[in-house]
Amino acid sequence: MGKTIVITSGKGGVGKTTATANIGMALALQGKKVVLLDADIGLRNLDVVMGLENRIVYDIVDVVEERCRVDQALIKDKRHKNIMLMPAAQTRDKTAVKKEQMEKLTKELIEEFDYVLIDSPAGIEQGFQNAIVGADEAIIVTTPEVSAVRDADRIIGMLESQGISDPQVIINRIRQDMVRRGDMMNVDDIIEILAIHLVGIVPDDEEIIISTNRGEPVVLYDKSRTGEAFRDIARRLEGEELPLKDFGRERLKDKIKRMMGI
Amino acid sequence: MSDKEIIIKGTMDKLRIYPGPEVNLVELKAFFRKKFNSSGFFRGASCRLEILDWGWTRKEKEDVKKALCEINDQVEVRFFRQEDEIPLEDLPAAKVEPSVIKRNFRSGQKIAVLGDLVIIGDINPGAEVIAGGDIIVFGRVAGGLVHAGVENNDKAKIFALELSPTQMRIGKFLGRAPDENTGKNGPEVAKVKNGRIVVEKHSGRGEGKI
Numbered sequence: 001m002g003k004t005i006v007i008t009s010g011k012g013g014v015g016k017t018t019a020t021a022n023i024g025m026a027l028a029l030q031g032k033k034v035v036l037l038d039a040d041i042g043l044r045n046l047d048v049v050m051g052l053e054n055r056i057v058y059d060i061v062d063v064v065e066e067r068c069r070v071d072q073a074l075i076k077d078k079r080h081k082n083i084m085l086m087p088a089a090q091t092r093d094k095t096a097v098k099k100e101q102m103e104k105l106t107k108e109l110i111e112e113f114d115y116v117l118i119d120s121p122a123g124i125e126q127g128f129q130n131a132i133v134g135a136d137e138a139i140i141v142t143t144p145e146v147s148a149v150r151d152a153d154r155i156i157g158m159l160e161s162q163g164i165s166d167p168q169v170i171i172n173r174i175r176q177d178m179v180r181r182g183d184m185m186n187v188d189d190i191i192e193i194l195a196i197h198l199v200g201i202v203p204d205d206e207e208i209i210i211s212t213n214r215g216e217p218v219v220l221y222d223k224s225r226t227g228e229a230f231r232d233i234a235r236r237l238e239g240e241e242l243p244l245k246d247f248g249r250e251r252l253k254d255k256i257k258r259m260m261g262i
Numbered sequence: 263m264s265d266k267e268i269i270i271k272g273t274m275d276k277l278r279i280y281p282g283p284e285v286n287l288v289e290l291k292a293f294f295r296k297k298f299n300s301s302g303f304f305r306g307a308s309c310r311l312e313i314l315d316w317g318w319t320r321k322e323k324e325d326v327k328k329a330l331c332e333i334n335d336q337v338e339v340r341f342f343r344q345e346d347e348i349p350l351e352d353l354p355a356a357k358v359e360p361s362v363i364k365r366n367f368r369s370g371q372k373i374a375v376l377g378d379l380v381i382i383g384d385i386n387p388g389a390e391v392i393a394g395g396d397i398i399v400f401g402r403v404a405g406g407l408v409h410a411g412v413e414n415n416d417k418a419k420i421f422a423l424e425l426s427p428t429q430m431r432i433g434k435f436l437g438r439a440p441d442e443n444t445g446k447n448g449p450e451v452a453k454v455k456n457g458r459i460v461v462e463k464h465s466g467r468g469e470g471k472i
Contacts, residue, residue, distance in 0.1 A: 150369050150387055150388055151369070153368045153369040153386050153387070153388065154368060154370040154388060156368055157369065157370055158370070160368075193386060193404065195366055195384070
């Protein structure tokens with residue numbers, strides 16, 4: 001039996017969708033069968049980040065309203081056979097799916113896959129409630145900003161009251177140079193407030209923006225630091241104990257740039 | 263009082279509800295839901311509630327009780343006939359034993375108790391902790407609202423291993439965090455002195471005692 005994990009944050013724009021796509025792809029690269037479920041109905045993005053936008057025929061609302069079978073709505077990834085996407089509907093809103101329908105759908109999917117990763121919408125309203133209802137575990141994505149951490153804290157409380165205890169946190173977009181200068185919250189500060197398990201740190205890097213725009217998860221790039229961070233997260237989800245890497249080291253390229261004053 | 267009106271009288275822990283003779287059960291339940299769901303305070307606080315009985319059946323009363331318990335399972339509901347009414351002041355107070363709670367309070371989470379409150383855990387920004395008596399936190403108050411002595415009890419105190427709430431209230435007094443607050447001062451006690459809230463280092467004796 002597989003695991004259903006919801007990826008959520010409270011605050012918008014912290015990198016839930018990117019994290020979902022990359023963790024999913026990393027797990028697939030490890031040989032796991034993964035399905036990504038976009039629960040952000042009305043504002044779907046996961047298909048774009050995965051580069052599968054033009055393959056959508058049916059979506060999650062078609063499935064719950066029984067206009068198609070589950071397997072008809074699942075889109076096979078073009079790069080890896082182990083990963084599939086269930087896209088959200090774009091022309092409807094969060095009320096189009098009910099909690100019970102969502103629960104039924106995730107139960108059905110987990111029979112076939114090792115991982116069901118649910119990309120949650122921002123906020124704490126029905127869309128979020130729908131996203132967490134079928135989940136056994138949760139990964140909270142936050143950035144080193146007070147507002148994002150505050151929202152993450154709220155979400156952890158809400159997950160606890162819904163019976164999803166011990167969520168794990170990803171700290172996204174950390175900039176070690178700023179942390180060193182004392183201009184950014186460091187990992188210890190964040191973990192002290194949230195008091196939950198840290199599953200990974202992802203450095204802030206422009207390569208993630210490039211890969212997202214291209215529709216290629218960054219884990220597919222071998223040399224990428226962010227890709228490495230997401231691959232590590234996927235391995236930790238599989239139970240491996242990996243030390244947290246210090247992504248603060250300055251790359252030679254950047255060092256030369258800095259010294260030349262560019 | 264019109265026949266359709268519902269009147270509430272009482273203090274924080276003792277409420278008496280006077281529905282007009284024409285008020286039916288559906289309206290009464292809707293009233294409770296509206297009143298008590300919107301006012302967050304009632305949530306999670308133990309409370310004694312008495313409702314004027316116009317001769318409802320046992321089943322109807324159970325129904326109302328059930329609806330109220332769904333809103334707050336610590337509420338104690340009782341019905342009384344008009345001729346049996348005793349003044350509110352003569353009622354014994356609801357139970358006020360200190361509450362001990364072992365958990366963290368995260369943003370958006372709230373607790374309100376009538377007596378003293380002991381929390382073993384942290385209080386994060388965005389949380390609300392309210393007590394009729396003292397509030398003692400064996401942990402860090404990293405933000406949030408901490409309100410001790412909620413029913414005009416100015417003698418209440420707040421203690422924490424690290425005391426830096428966003429806002430602190432004791433009885434009717436209010437204080438907010440200074441703009442520059444490191445929050446790493448060790449155990450501290452807050453109390454009302456000369457009409458304002460002061461925070462002192464906890465020393466275990468004399469002035470700094472809880």
